[in-house]
Amino acid sequence: MKRQASDIESGHWTIYDIAREAGVSAKTVSRVLNGKGGVSRETRARILEIMRRVDYHPHIGARGLRGRHNACIGVTLPAPMDEVPVSQDFFLWLFNELYRVFGIRGEYVCFDINPYDASPNRDYARGIFEQLFKACVVAGPLATDDTSIHRIHRSGIPYIALGRLDSLPECSSATVDYVEGAYLSTKFLLERGHTRIAMLKGFHGYQPGVERIRGYRRALDEAGIPFDETLIRAVNFGSRNVANMVYRLLADPKVTGLIDCSAVQDGASLREGMRRAGRTPGKDVDVVAWTYDERAAVLTEAAAHVWLPVREAAAEGIEQLGEWTAGARQGPIQVIYRPVFNTEQKTGEAPKPKRLFDLLE
Amino acid sequence: MKRQASDIESGHWTIYDIAREAGVSAKTVSRVLNGKGGVSRETRARILEIMRRVDYHPHIGARGLRGRHNACIGVTLPAPMDEVPVSQDFFLWLFNELYRVFGIRGEYVCFDINPYDASPNRDYARGIFEQLFKACVVAGPLATDDTSIHRIHRSGIPYIALGRLDSLPECSSATVDYVEGAYLSTKFLLERGHTRIAMLKGFHGYQPGVERIRGYRRALDEAGIPFDETLIRAVNFGSRNVANMVYRLLADPKVTGLIDCSAVQDGASLREGMRRAGRTPGKDVDVVAWTYDERAAVLTEAAAHVWLPVREAAAEGIEQLGEWTAGARQGPIQVIYRPVFNTEQKTGEAPKPKRLFDLLE
DNA sequence: CTGTTAGCGCTTTCAC
DNA sequence: GTGAAAGCGCTAACAG
Numbered sequence: 001m002k003r004q005a006s007d008i009e010s011g012h013w014t015i016y017d018i019a020r021e022a023g024v025s026a027k028t029v030s031r032v033l034n035g036k037g038g039v040s041r042e043t044r045a046r047i048l049e050i051m052r053r054v055d056y057h058p059h060i061g062a063r064g065l066r067g068r069h070n071a072c073i074g075v076t077l078p079a080p081m082d083e084v085p086v087s088q089d090f091f092l093w094l095f096n097e098l099y100r101v102f103g104i105r106g107e108y109v110c111f112d113i114n115p116y117d118a119s120p121n122r123d124y125a126r127g128i129f130e131q132l133f134k135a136c137v138v139a140g141p142l143a144t145d146d147t148s149i150h151r152i153h154r155s156g157i158p159y160i161a162l163g164r165l166d167s168l169p170e171c172s173s174a175t176v177d178y179v180e181g182a183y184l185s186t187k188f189l190l191e192r193g194h195t196r197i198a199m200l201k202g203f204h205g206y207q208p209g210v211e212r213i214r215g216y217r218r219a220l221d222e223a224g225i226p227f228d229e230t231l232i233r234a235v236n237f238g239s240r241n242v243a244n245m246v247y248r249l250l251a252d253p254k255v256t257g258l259i260d261c262s263a264v265q266d267g268a269s270l271r272e273g274m275r276r277a278g279r280t281p282g283k284d285v286d287v288v289a290w291t292y293d294e295r296a297a298v299l300t301e302a303a304a305h306v307w308l309p310v311r312e313a314a315a316e317g318i319e320q321l322g323e324w325t326a327g328a329r330q331g332p333i334q335v336i337y338r339p340v341f342n343t344e345q346k347t348g349e350a351p352k353p354k355r356l357f358d359l360l361e
Numbered sequence: 362m363k364r365q366a367s368d369i370e371s372g373h374w375t376i377y378d379i380a381r382e383a384g385v386s387a388k389t390v391s392r393v394l395n396g397k398g399g400v401s402r403e404t405r406a407r408i409l410e411i412m413r414r415v416d417y418h419p420h421i422g423a424r425g426l427r428g429r430h431n432a433c434i435g436v437t438l439p440a441p442m443d444e445v446p447v448s449q450d451f452f453l454w455l456f457n458e459l460y461r462v463f464g465i466r467g468e469y470v471c472f473d474i475n476p477y478d479a480s481p482n483r484d485y486a487r488g489i490f491e492q493l494f495k496a497c498v499v500a501g502p503l504a505t506d507d508t509s510i511h512r513i514h515r516s517g518i519p520y521i522a523l524g525r526l527d528s529l530p531e532c533s534s535a536t537v538d539y540v541e542g543a544y545l546s547t548k549f550l551l552e553r554g555h556t557r558i559a560m561l562k563g564f565h566g567y568q569p570g571v572e573r574i575r576g577y578r579r580a581l582d583e584a585g586i587p588f589d590e591t592l593i594r595a596v597n598f599g600s601r602n603v604a605n606m607v608y609r610l611l612a613d614p615k616v617t618g619l620i621d622c623s624a625v626q627d628g629a630s631l632r633e634g635m636r637r638a639g640r641t642p643g644k645d646v647d648v649v650a651w652t653y654d655e656r657a658a659v660l661t662e663a664a665a666h667v668w669l670p671v672r673e674a675a676a677e678g679i680e681q682l683g684e685w686t687a688g689a690r691q692g693p694i695q696v697i698y699r700p701v702f703n704t705e706q707k708t709g710e711a712p713k714p715k716r717l718f719d720l721l722e
Numbered sequence: 723c724t725g726t727t728a729g730c731g732c733t734t735t736c737a738c
Numbered sequence: 739g740t741g742a743a744a745g746c747g748c749t750a751a752c753a754g
Binding site for chain 2: 011012055058059061062065071072088092095096098105106109110111113114115122127129131132151154356357
């Protein structure tokens with residue numbers, strides 16, 4: 001006599017409770033629930049009416065367990081938030097995309113936002129392995145030694161990383177070509193006669209950082225100029241040390257070119273650093289600044305800007321992830337957008353973007 | 362011979378697979394998984410090693426089904442987004458709070474963002490009834506005819522509504538006293554000699570709207586002034602018709618007081634509407650403007666501001682929800698903050714807040 | 723210290 | 739058209 005006690009006082013009806021109430025078997029209720037045939041009109045109507053009356057909802061976990069499908073669209077941050085700049089603007093934009101592609105279809109959108117330092121051996125992809133996520137957006141750059149993404153890839157669930165990885169070229173991803181961005185930036189400065197070119201970089205240990213150096217070196221190699229790693233300095237959102245780094249890099253008078261590809265987009269601090277080094281952009285130093293917004297200049301005095309269309313790439317990727325999840329296409333996704341180089345003089349300057357969790361500080 | 366076939370090719374190991382590999386029973390594996398006693402050091406170590414080697418993760422759905430607990434912290438929007446102003450700032454703030462209280466503990470934070478118009482008979486609380494949510498934040502005002510909240514309340518899971526409901530006074534909630542806000546606003550204008558006081562209001566059909574009218578009427582009643590409902594006009598974020606409404610309300614020269622409690626915080630449009638009506642604030646019209654940011658004025662020319670500390674109330678409520686979820690306290694939560702009335706002259710004016718999903722337009 | 727059994731709520735055979 | 743039985747992965751209760 002398994003399953004029948006209607007402990008409906010617990011608040012939740014099961015298909016067995018509905019079945020008993022309707023005088024049918026659980027299977028018939030299941031058929032109605034799933035809109036399958038093989039149930040007479042009257043029986044169906046009666047069951048539907050009971051379901052409506054008692055406000056029946058199927059147990060999503062039990063369904064998933066039996067049917068081997070998971071409940072939510074996952075969103076996960078592969079990097080600690082103090083190492084990687086997730087801006088408020090990007091986050092709002094991402095949430096809008098998730099709404100547009102998944103929310104509208106009635107999917108649950110589930111964030112795994114456990115910080116790393118809270119549990120060092122935690123896996124950012126546990127939502128996948130615990131079989132909670134039916135699909136997953138890996139929202140951020142991947143560490144060069146990332147292994148989780150390999151396991152995600154093998155798991156077979158639809159996913160998209162907003163970043164590439166050398167060690168997994170077949171990775172489902174939507175990103176921009178940072179190698180190209182760095183190459184174009186460096187080449188531009190070389191062609192203007194600069195030979196010692198400094199680079200302000202973020203992403204210690206992340207693939208986008210590696211790609212930046214690769215592009216930088218490639219341009220240098222082509223020009224026959226030796227690579228000097230002391231010309232590369234890392235800054236991040238947390239440290240607010242952009243001005244200091246610029247000052248120190250430009251302390252050497254032979255350094256006459258500066259690439260800011262740090263993603264910090266902090267024009268004021270760049271300017272401050274140059275001022276302290278006694279430099280004047282356009283006169284004794286040329287700057288190339290990276291921007292993530294096509295319309296916004298980071299520094300009006302910059303000799304050039306490079307626009308990295310990360311949102312645009314991500315939008316296409318998430319769109320495709322929606323289709324993959326719906327079974328309308330196969331993975332992996334491979335979206336790679338090229339950066340756009342631009343020497344047009346900009347007039348306005350966008351404010352420095354705010355970090356997502358800055359509100360907490 | 363139930364359960365043993367290790368179709369590990371499917372990618373997911375079960376406790377039975379681990380058990381077979383370790384030469385023990387599934388129960389022993391379960392004990393190790395849950396850090397329970399009754400397993401020898403060696404056995405435990407061996408099982409742990411296998412788990413590590415094969416990267417075992419328990420099936421969160423199966424666990425929940427058996428243990429009768431759910432997987433995620435839910436966040437749900439009880440109102441269609443085009444009727445209720447969820448600002449980007451509030452959303453970012455909310456996400457930060459959820460991170461602080463739940464993310465840090467390793468909880469999944471799961472949004473149900475299905476829009477109503479997409480499925481008219483959808484329930485904003487389905488995540489609770491489908492037993493996906495172990496706790497839930499109902500982020501927005503409740504409709505006066507809301508019934509879901511009653512069922513949520515009865516379900517017994519920890520929840521908090523960021524709004525009250527007349528029909529459920531025991532509702533777990535964190536909100537501000539809109540009755541008081543409207544009462545203070547109206548009384549202030551009455552005391553300055555105004556007798557016909559217009560009100561710009563949002564939230565058609567939602568409890569906060571009802572409370573605004575209640576406070577307004579109470580002040581009028583006390584002063585022995587009859588209530589005239591034509592003095593109340595609704596605006597919302599979508600329609601951008603604030604200027605028009607102000608203009609029409611002030612077309613009647615006897616209307617000399619204006620309360621903007623619409624939550625739109627659009628000083629420029631208020632000013633524009635008054636200008637078109639030929640009015641000058643401080644001279645032939647007095648304005649009381651509501652603000653959701655203590656430091657920010659909506660309209661510098663306003664005779665007074667009323668600050669509604671909704672974020673502050675919500676912060677306390679979410680904090681308590683965290684404790685309730687962790688079993689450290691009982692529900693329901695009852696946080697109610699009083700509005701702060703303020704006639705100080707403001708200098709700066711905050712820009713009009715942007716709606717969360719404006720990016721899509 | 724360890725194993726057996728049953729069952730969480732649902733759906734998939736397969737039988738009638 | 740309908741139902742009985744098995745089992746998804748896990749754990750509580752009860753044996754040994």
